[in-house]
Amino acid sequence: MDEKFFQSLIRRSHEEPFGKMIGLEVVEVGLGFARIRMHASSRLSNIFGTVHGGAIFSLVDEAFQLACNSHGVMAVALNVSITYVSAPGEDALLEASAEEIYRTNRTASYACRVTEPLSGKLIATAQALAYRTKKSLVAEE
Amino acid sequence: MDEKFFQSLIRRSHEEPFGKMIGLEVVEVGLGFARIRMHASSRLSNIFGTVHGGAIFSLVDEAFQLACNSHGVMAVALNVSITYVSAPGEDALLEASAEEIYRTNRTASYACRVTEPLSGKLIATAQALAYRTKKSLVAEE
Amino acid sequence: MDEKFFQSLIRRSHEEPFGKMIGLEVVEVGLGFARIRMHASSRLSNIFGTVHGGAIFSLVDEAFQLACNSHGVMAVALNVSITYVSAPGEDALLEASAEEIYRTNRTASYACRVTEPLSGKLIATAQALAYRTKKSLVAEE
Amino acid sequence: MDEKFFQSLIRRSHEEPFGKMIGLEVVEVGLGFARIRMHASSRLSNIFGTVHGGAIFSLVDEAFQLACNSHGVMAVALNVSITYVSAPGEDALLEASAEEIYRTNRTASYACRVTEPLSGKLIATAQALAYRTKKSLVAEE
Numbered sequence: 001m002d003e004k005f006f007q008s009l010i011r012r013s014h015e016e017p018f019g020k021m022i023g024l025e026v027v028e029v030g031l032g033f034a035r036i037r038m039h040a041s042s043r044l045s046n047i048f049g050t051v052h053g054g055a056i057f058s059l060v061d062e063a064f065q066l067a068c069n070s071h072g073v074m075a076v077a078l079n080v081s082i083t084y085v086s087a088p089g090e091d092a093l094l095e096a097s098a099e100e101i102y103r104t105n106r107t108a109s110y111a112c113r114v115t116e117p118l119s120g121k122l123i124a125t126a127q128a129l130a131y132r133t134k135k136s137l138v139a140e141e
Numbered sequence: 142m143d144e145k146f147f148q149s150l151i152r153r154s155h156e157e158p159f160g161k162m163i164g165l166e167v168v169e170v171g172l173g174f175a176r177i178r179m180h181a182s183s184r185l186s187n188i189f190g191t192v193h194g195g196a197i198f199s200l201v202d203e204a205f206q207l208a209c210n211s212h213g214v215m216a217v218a219l220n221v222s223i224t225y226v227s228a229p230g231e232d233a234l235l236e237a238s239a240e241e242i243y244r245t246n247r248t249a250s251y252a253c254r255v256t257e258p259l260s261g262k263l264i265a266t267a268q269a270l271a272y273r274t275k276k277s278l279v280a281e282e
Numbered sequence: 283m284d285e286k287f288f289q290s291l292i293r294r295s296h297e298e299p300f301g302k303m304i305g306l307e308v309v310e311v312g313l314g315f316a317r318i319r320m321h322a323s324s325r326l327s328n329i330f331g332t333v334h335g336g337a338i339f340s341l342v343d344e345a346f347q348l349a350c351n352s353h354g355v356m357a358v359a360l361n362v363s364i365t366y367v368s369a370p371g372e373d374a375l376l377e378a379s380a381e382e383i384y385r386t387n388r389t390a391s392y393a394c395r396v397t398e399p400l401s402g403k404l405i406a407t408a409q410a411l412a413y414r415t416k417k418s419l420v421a422e423e
Numbered sequence: 424m425d426e427k428f429f430q431s432l433i434r435r436s437h438e439e440p441f442g443k444m445i446g447l448e449v450v451e452v453g454l455g456f457a458r459i460r461m462h463a464s465s466r467l468s469n470i471f472g473t474v475h476g477g478a479i480f481s482l483v484d485e486a487f488q489l490a491c492n493s494h495g496v497m498a499v500a501l502n503v504s505i506t507y508v509s510a511p512g513e514d515a516l517l518e519a520s521a522e523e524i525y526r527t528n529r530t531a532s533y534a535c536r537v538t539e540p541l542s543g544k545l546i547a548t549a550q551a552l553a554y555r556t557k558k559s560l561v562a563e564e
Contacts, residue, residue, distance in 0.1 A: 009188070017186045018193035021162060045158045046206065047150070052159035053206070053218045054199025061195040065187065077194045078389065079361050079411055081222035081504040083532050083552055085525045101536075102508045102545050106413070107360065109506050109548060111534065113524075122525050125532060127550045129361055129411075129506055131388070219530065220502050220552055222363040224391050224411055226384045242395075243367045243404050247554070248501065250365050250407060252393065254383075263384050266391060268409045270365055270502055270552075272529070291470070299468045300475035303444060327440045328488065329432070334441035335500045336484040340477025347469065347476070359476045363504035 001031065001072045005137075009066055022055055024062050032100030032108075034066035037117075040088040050087045056094070057082055060112045060126050063098035067110050068130040072137050075108065075130040082112075082126040092116045094123060106132055142172065142213045146278075150207055163196055165203050173241030173249075175207035178258075181229040191228045197235070198223055201253045201267045204239035208251055209271040213278050216249065216271040223253075223267040233257045235264060247273055283313065283354045287419075291348055304337055306344050314382030314390075316348035319399075322370040332369045338376070339364055342394045342408050345380035349392055350412040354419050357390065357412040364394075364408040374398045376405060388414055424454065424495045428560075432489055445478055447485050455523030455531075457489035460540075463511040473510045479517070480505055483535045483549050486521035490533055491553040495560050498531065498553040505535075505549040515539045517546060529555055 006029040013019055013026050013036075022044065027035040036059055038044075044055040060082060068075040088094055095117040098110040112126040147170040154160055154167050154177075163185065168176040177200055179185075185196040201223060209216040229235055236258040239251045253267040288311040295301055295308050295318075304326065309317040318341055320326075326337040342364060350357040370376055377399040380392045394408040429452040436442055436449050436459075445467065450458040459482055461467075467478040483505060491498040511517055518540040521533045535549040 012188040016188050016193070017184050018196055019187075021184060022195075043158050043162060046160075047153040047157050047210075048215075052157070052199065052202070053221070054163075054195065054202040055159055057198045057202065057221075058193065058195025061193070061198065065194070069188075074189075077225050079222065079224045079363075079506075080194070080198075081220065081361075081363055081550055083220045083502075083550065084218050085532070086527075101548050104509075109508070111548075125524050125534075125550065127504055127506065127548065220504075222409055222502075222504055224409065226391070227386075242407050245368075250367070252407075266383050266393075266409065268363055268365065268407065294470040298470050298475070299466050300478055301469075303466060304477075325440050325444060328442075329435040329439050329492075330497075334439070334481065334484070335488070335503070336445075336477065336481025337441055339480045339484065339503075340475065343475070343477040343480065351470075356471075359507050361504065361506045362476070362480075363502065365502045366500050 001070060005072060006030065006070065009069060013062065013066060019062055022058055024059065029066050029070055031070055032067055034063045035095060035097045036063045037093060037095045040092045040094055053084065056114055056124055059094060059096040060114060063096040064110050064112055064128040067098035067100060068108055069137060074133045074135040074137055078129045078131045080126055080128045082124055084124050085122045088116060088123050093118060098128065108132060142211060146213060147171065147211065150210060154203065154207060160203055163199055165200065170207050170211055172211055173208055175204045176236060176238045177204045178234060178236045181233045181235055194225065197255055197265055200235060200237040201255060204237040205251050205253055205269040208239035208241060209249055210278060215274045215276040215278055219270045219272045221267055221269045223265055225265050226263045229257060229264050234259060239269065249273060283352060287354060288312065291351060295344065295348060301344055304340055306341065311348050311352055313352055314349055316345045317377060317379045318345045319375060319377045322374045322376055335366065338396055338406055341376060341378040342396055345378040346392050346394055346410040349380035349382060350390055351419060356415045356417040356419055360411045360413045362408055362410045364406055366406050367404045370398060370405050375400060380410065390414060424493060428495060429453065432492060436485065436489060442485055445481055447482065452489050452493055454493055455490055457486045458518060458520045459486045460516060460518045463515045463517055476507065479537055479547055482517060482519040483537060486519040487533050487535055487551040490521035490523060491531055492560060497556045497558040497560055500551065501554045502552045503549055505547055507547050508545045511539060511546050516541060521551065531555060
């Protein structure tokens with residue numbers, strides 16, 4: 001796939017209703033790779049006043065989604081195992097990355113991590129498994 | 142714990158910023174158990190126009206969060222492994238349940254599932270592991 | 283599938299080199315379901331003198347393997363997430379069960395647990411995901 | 424910890440009954456790190472004649488066990504999520520590595536992978552979570 005296709009994926013991500021609602025922003029998409037950012041604002045808080053586990057997961061999931069679709073073939077999530085390491089600081093900038101570990105015709109797996117990129121503090125790690133359909137994705141105008 | 146404490150947990154969940162934003166509603170909280178609902182509205186869509194994996198996870202995570210805190214001792218997520226089974230129908234009502242499998246002084250594990258309760262269709266299953274702190278939770282007025 | 287096919291699966295399991303080496307014994311195979319037993323003998327010990335995590339996993343994996351192949355279509359493991367709950371007693375009898383949660387043409391998922399069946403003590407729980415090939419299995423004479 | 428302690432861990436691993444039975448051999452132990460080898464011999468076969476998923480997991484688990492105990496504080500497995508990528512070749516040499524991703528006073532997580540070291544072929548990947556007790560380990564004479 002080429003840069004034009006990656007730009008199309010980024011556009012689709014930025015127009016996605018759920019991503020807009022929680023404040024996701026794509027930093028980079030490459031072959032089998034993606035990085036996404038989000039601010040740990042109080043809008044994302046859980047009952048204890050820290051960032052909701054679902055918000056942190058969603059950041060990971062978006063990176064995973066773009067990485068596994070970066071080959072131009074539609075892929076869907078089969079399983080994600082997330083381990084929470086530490087709670088983000090108040091209003092911290094968070095970044096998730098997803099990096100391809102292997103890819104066959106039918107499945108692919110990604111190593112994901114969430115950090116506070118300014119301090120390098122690790123927030124969560126995840127292992128994500130995608131099912132690869134036969135459907136082609138094309139760059140949208 | 143008693144009914145008053147469960148009602149306090151439900152109130153806190155309904156006041157939680159992230160839960161309000163994505164539309165979570167508690168159905169029931171009991172000892173080691175919780176059920177939560179959410180509508181699969183288009184506001185929760187991903188780049189393919191179906192419900193974002195992060196939104197489905199968040200529904201599970203809220204049920205897990207209430208179930209593991211239902212004993213009156215603060216518990217935090219260590220690991221969640223989610224398996225996606227089928228995409229929800231458009232605008233479908235979704236329900237997540239979390240049910241305690243075991244509990245020691247330091248950890249506890251929950252079997253979770255997401256269904257469309259009207260049809261019984263299975264959307265996702267998850268296994269969730271909590272770390273139990275020593276901190277007591279009290280019913281808030 | 284019928285009883286003859288289940289008996290054939292049980293025979294193959296009992297002839298399997300790895301299962302014989304660690305002492306696996308099939309209790310029951312049904313559609314989407316299996317139960318296996320093993321003694322927690324000192325032959326299976328780790329560096330701390332308790333049963334090796336790999337031996338407990340292998341017991342689960344055999345139950346999963348038979349359950350996901352019980353439909354007569356060859357299935358292979360994609361992902362297994364195991365949570366260890368408590369160490370088995372010395373020389374305890376252990377039993378693993380695997381039960382189908384869902385099944386599509388391409389994947390299927392199983393809820394697994396390991397207990398000491400005599401006391402009901404829970405040893406481990408697992409969630410297992412299989413990829414279903416198109417290859418038929420037939421009862422071997 | 425020092426080299427003497429690592430050598431003591433290696434000795435304990437080589438004397439471990441389960442590891443001896445399935446043919447595990449330690450290559451290296453360092454702080455938060457370990458590598459183990461095993462031959463994919465026919466003794467480890469499952470009902471399909473390929474290496475049993477439990478044997479591959481056991482190789483990973485031994486690397487995890489040594490890596491998480493390398494700090495001189497007893498650690499036990501809480502959760503391991505393994506993804507199977509490809510079946511090993513007949514009689515292939517297999518190597519598992521476990522590498523620490525983070526470590527707090529109560530938990531630690533490890534990224535694990537199994538390869539055929541001669542060809543670099545990836546066999547499996549895993550994410551492993553340990554609970555760290557307060558108990559000290561000492562080098563045994």
